[in-house]
Amino acid sequence: MEIKGNELEMSEAKPAGRAAAILLVFFAAAAAITTAGRAQEAGEDPTPLVEVPRTLSLKGDPERGRKVFYRCRSCHRLSAKAAQLLGPPLGRLFGRRAGSLPQYGRYSAALKLAGFAWTEEKLDAWLKDPNGFLPGNRMSFAGIRSPQDRRDLIAYLRSVQDGMDQDTAQ
Numbered sequence: 001m002e003i004k005g006n007e008l009e010m011s012e013a014k015p016a017g018r019a020a021a022i023l024l025v026f027f028a029a030a031a032a033i034t035t036a037g038r039a040q041e042a043g044e045d046p047t048p049l050v051e052v053p054r055t056l057s058l059k060g061d062p063e064r065g066r067k068v069f070y071r072c073r074s075c076h077r078l079s080a081k082a083a084q085l086l087g088p089p090l091g092r093l094f095g096r097r098a099g100s101l102p103q104y105g106r107y108s109a110a111l112k113l114a115g116f117a118w119t120e121e122k123l124d125a126w127l128k129d130p131n132g133f134l135p136g137n138r139m140s141f142a143g144i145r146s147p148q149d150r151r152d153l154i155a156y157l158r159s160v161q162d163g164m165d166q167d168t169a170q
C-alpha cells in the first residue's frame with residue numbers, strides 16, 4: 001500500500017514539474033521580448049551584428065580619430081537615436097550589414113543591396129573613395145585622402161563600439 005502511495009505521489013509530481021518548466025520558458029521568452037522592446041524604445045540599435053576581425057585599428061590613434069570624425073558630423077552621429085540626420089548613426093558599425101539600420105529609412109538601393117558586413121577594410125575603402133567603392137550610393141562625401149586619418153577614424157569608431165556610452169557620445 002505504501003509503495004502505491006509513493007507511486008501516486010510521483011506520477012502527480014511529474015506534470016507539476018513539466019508545468020513549472022513550461023512557465024520558466026514562457027517567462028524567459030517574455031523577458032527577452034521586453035528587453036528588446038526597451039532597447040528599441042530607448043533608441044538603441046537592435047541590429048544584430050556579426051563578428052568581424054580587428055585589424056587596421058592597431059595602427060590608428062582613436063584620440064586623433066575623434067577629431068577626424070568632425071568631418072562626418074554634419075551628417076552622422078554615433079547614437080542610434082540620431083537616425084533623423086542625413087546619414088545613418090555610426091556608433092555600432094562593425095559587423096553590421098551595410099544599409100541595414102532599421103531606424104534609418106533613407107538608404108540607397110546600392111547600399112541596401114551591397115550584401116556585406118562592415119569591417120575595418122570595407123570602411124577604409126569606403127572612406128577613401130565612396131563613389132568608387134560603391135557606385136550609386138547616396139553619401140555626398142569626396143573621401144579622406146590620408147591613410148593615417150582613415151586609420152585613426154576607424155580606430156575611434158572601433159573604440160566607441162567597444163565601450164563608450166553611445167548616448168553621451170556626440
Ligand code: HEC
Pocket residue numbers: 068069071072073074075076086087088090093097098099100101106107108109110111112123126127136137138139140141144153
Ligand atoms: C554630406 C553628408 C555626409 C557626410 C559628410 C558623411 N556621410 Fe556617411 N553617409 C551619408 C549618407 C546620406 C549615407 C547613406 C548612403 C546611402 O544610403 O547610399 C551615408 C552612409 C554611410 C555609411 C554606411 C552606414 C550603413 O549603415 O551601412 C558609413 C559607414 C558612413 N556613411 C561613414 C561616414 C564617415 C566615417 C564619414 C566621415 C568621414 C561620413 N560618412 C561622412 C552622408 C554623409
